[in-house]
Amino acid sequence: MANDRLTSRAGEAPLDAYLGDLAARLRGPRRRREQILAELRDGLHHAVADRTAAGLPQGEAVAAAIAQFGTPQAVAEAFAGELATAYARRTIAWYIATGPVVGIWWLLLLQPHPWRTGLVALLAAIPVIPLIIIAIATAAGTVATTGRLMRWLPEASPQHALAATITIAALALAGDLTVIASHLRSEIPAKSLATFAVAASLTRIVCSLVTMRHATAMRTSPPS
Structure with a gap:
């Protein structure tokens, strides 16, 4: 024994x-x-x-x-697509969860009473709204075509899921940079809300850069 x-x-x-x-x-x-x-x-x-x-x-x-x-190389390649899709879904879910929180802070800061102004004034105060709409549409489409809805919708490939993740991260990056720049150019007095909004956007900028680097590496580099 x-x-x-x-x-x-x-x-x-x-x-x-x-x-x-x-x-x-x-x-x-x-x-x-x-x-x-x-x-x-x-x-x-x-x-x-x-x-x-x-x-x-x-x-x-x-x-x-x-x-x-x-071989480890062959096995890793066999699971690469599954892991890429899982990464894309998890990352997109994070953007979906954090987007409204960050967005509400900026909305209250840049346009605290949006219902009292027209669409043009709202877009002038928060010019990233079109980017938000594109990001939401991209996120919804990717989540739908990589999850349970695949039985009714065309399945998105891992490459497409990663490309969508990079797109969403880039849109979030552009949006956060734009609202920070808009705030710095504005005459809004310094307040605690501005501190939270800027800190949240700076955090998401770093996360977006990391996401773009990781997703790009997963798209272009085979397991080694």
Whole structure:
């Protein structure tokens, strides 16, 4: 029994090395990456157990199981599309959640009584409204075509989902820069609301730059 446990622990080393190599190649949301690795580890253990039950020495069984699953590069490429779509959906959901919060602060700051003015005055005070509309439409279309509505709508490819993510991040970046510039040019007195609005936009500017870099890397770079 002690020898079996020793052999089992020795057999874990190649599996750990294989999964570690694979983990370094997977790009996407951390939780989904962990789920994939856990599923693969479980599958590898079952494959090894089947081969040892058939009479193979554990070392050979481990090597055969790993060969059956494929190289880390091949496995990472097989999951790249799924992870890219998951990343796009999670990132777009973040923009959908934060957009109204940041938008309300700027609305209260730049045009606190929008219902008392016409559309032209509102656009003059908050010129990013067309960008917001485009971003909302892009986000809604991407979420719809990568989720449960795919049974009725054409499915968006991972590349299209990432492209939409980059577009939304760029629109958010342009919008935040524009409202900050509008505020600096305005004669609105300094107030605590302005501090919160500017801080929120600056935070989202940084997040948008990071998002654009990550999504572009996932679109253009295969797992390596």
